[in-house]
Amino acid sequence: DVKVTQSSRYLVKRTGEKVFLECVQDMDHENMFWYRQDPGLGLRLIYFSYDVKMKEKGDIPEGYSVSREKKERFSLILESASTNQTSMYLCASSTGQGGFTDTQYFGPGTRLTVL
């Protein structure tokens, strides 16, 4: 079974803090993704990575950065957290093989509140 884990289920931070969200997958997947999910807005892709040290911007990268130093770990960084970054953050991974058949597997999510 694919296992994607996220460092925290719930996180409360203050405006201006630097926030790290960690994601680890144990299936040697090439691709990893960070989404945020907000009521009425669905899932929006923040960043994704198709290889170690490679990253691509998604639909809403502003205010975020990412790091992928090892294949199994993909970190999302909020350089200076703001209240509008309060959201549910979902990490996913996929094999990177098989083109359009490539299934994404998700972690449990992190509910981040910025006060």
Added chain:
Amino acid sequence: AQKITQTQPGMFVQEKEAVTLDCTYDTSDQSYGLFWYKQPSSGEMIFLIYQGSYDEQNATEGRYSLNFQKARKSANLVISASQLGDSAMYFCAMREGDSNDDTNAGKSTFGDGTTLTVKP
């Protein structure tokens, strides 16, 4: 235009009955994959079922089946014999496949979701 449309924000079904959740998609690619995910209140997105654009048979996984109508660009999820534990939000997603560009690798488009409530 939205690539994935789920027109039912909320659905109710009686326990043990079948329910169909609608999904229509928009793509000009010949190769694409369609996925359904379940998200319980706990938040985790659980992969349910996959249908490829070239698959001639409708996909099935246990109580889940996908009613794939290519000409209509629809990929409806059918849940048979609903259970209370099926109450969740359900997302339809599409992965377009005609590009092998790594910079587009694995990107999927998700619908807005349908909240299903199973009544006892």
